[in-house]
């Protein structure tokens with residue numbers, strides 16, 4: 001592999017990892033703070049991609065689709081939390097798995113009824129088309145760089161939100177002792193709702209960003225869900241920074257696995273997960 | 289009583305099927321200090337948790353400034369100016385000392401902001417040296433100071449202290465008592481549970497003794513001090 005194809009693969013790995021982080025961070029937050037295993041999290045990614053398809057067709061631009069899609073996703077997440085997930089906090093993981101698996105089926109069926117089972121494509125914004133030439137044959141698409149940039153900005157934003165704001169302090173405190181947070185006059189249920197809606201919006205945004213580079217297709221949430229769980233487990237359940245490291249690791253394992261060991265491409269990610277868990281059973285930044 | 293801040297009427301509280309409080313009446317006037325006494329397991333903590341809505345009573349009413357808060361969530365009760373320092377401290381070990389304090393900051397019910405971060409620092413100078421430390425890295429006494437400081441950051445009208453000096457070295461306990469005394473002397477009302485009955489009856493205006501989830505005695509703390517046989521009977525001293 002020469003230096004430029006190595007660079008291309010590295011950029012791909014980072015971009016893929018960062019996109020996974022966007023999905024996995026919501027999953028790990030909702031688990032770490034509310035104790036909820038949400039199998040339907042991948043459906044939010046799918047919903048985002050379909051939202052991008054629908055709204056781009058309607059408005060003519062993916063940018064508008066994203067501007068409209070994020071608040072829609074947040075509203076949807078808040079409503080879903082208020083109607084369904086709020087009943088799961090005090091229940092066992094088995095109940096959570098049952099309900100959220102049921103939701104996957106419902107979301108897929110709704111997708112089928114609303115937009116059908118065809119595969120769709122979404123055009124990227126015109127100003128992000130084109131590539132940066134690297135050598136005579138290789139070039140790198142600007143759109144993928146833009147995805148990475150957006151994800152990095154969001155990761156920094158998430159860091160600042162959790163570490164530097166009062167809301168972030170309340171979120172972290174709530175993951176430790178919800179009664180005590182309430183006894184300080186803080187509405188923990190509202191905080192849960194905000195966190196859940198944020199997680200839904202990030203997963204949906206990942207789906208919207210990915211829409212132009214991967215086709216918008218039925219069941220696209222499934223693969224992302226599995227990889228996100230791998231990321232969460234590798235990073236340490238509940239740890240957002242673990243999820244970031246885990247996502248990049250999985251991004252590299254998947255991307256370079258396909259290049260270096262194509263015959264093992266399908267299992268590379270799981271080999272990495274197994275290796276990490278043998279070394280650190282609670283994940284990279286997990287406790288206990 | 290026009291200036292009753294907090295009132296509990298006929299509280300019956302259960303943990304599952306075990307009936308813990310059997311019709312407890314309890315009130316706190318504005319600015320008043322009440323000692324809540326009783327031997328181990330008599331229901332002091334349960335009464336406090338019922339007052340806060342953490343373990344809502346199955347029967348009975350909770351009134352804050354005359355408003356019925358019986359079915360209200362804990363945060364609403366707290367927002368009415370009630371702050372709680374729980375048994376076993378309840379700091380957030382995953383937050384720094386500064387964050388533990390900042391997250392709670394809030395003006396009081398009447399809009400007063402007497403307790404600020406700086407005032408908490410002046411009251412607990414030891415905390416100011418450990419602001420960047422995680423809450424879990426503090427000593428027991430420092431953790432207790434942090435929990436009290438955090439409660440004060442909400443500018444409460446009523447501060448509830450459940451065993452604030454439990455498990456502390458005598459000198460550290462003394463330091464906490466001095467601060468509690470200052471708080472009692474200020475316009476903040478207090479409900480205090482503590483094993484040190486001498487100190488307790490000295491700072492409190494009134495005493496309420498629970499026996500098996502019922503109020504067995506109530507009266508001024510001066511009066512209780514003068515009745516050693518009552519103390520022996522109910523508190524086993």
Ligand SMILES: Nc1ncnc2c1ncn2[C@@H]1O[C@H](COP(=O)(O)OP(=O)(O)OP(=O)(O)O)[C@@H](O)[C@H]1O
Nearest residue numbers: 303306308326327328329330331332333334335375
């Ligand atoms: N979570 C719980 N579930 C069931 N029973 C409980 C629970 N907490 C306390 N109890 C019981 O309720 C009764 C009252 O307990 P409570 O903690 O209110 O007593 P206390 O007066 O605060 O005692 P202490 O001085 O030991 O703190 C005890 O018999 C105790 O065993």
Ligand SMILES: [Mg+2]
Nearest residue numbers: 332333334375
């Ligand atoms: Mg107790």
